[in-house]
Amino acid sequence: MTYYILNDLEHRGTLVYSDGRANFKYDADRGWVRSGIMSQYFFPDSPVYGSYDEITKEEAMKLIENM
Secondary structure, X not given: OEEEEEOXXXXXXXXXXXXXXXXXXXXXXXXXXXXOOOHHHHOOOOXXXXXXXXXXXXXXXXXXXXX
């Protein structure tokens, strides 16, 4: 699994993890929700291409605790 935090204006601070081809974003009310959000961050022609940082699972869990 790989964890990301998004940095673009619209989704800044959104937590995402990828497990193979499946992506999940964190929703404070619902927990981890399946999403295709990362496809736009990996597509070279996208305006948000590369606008994320890879973080550790521990960092992601600390961010969730502080939400």
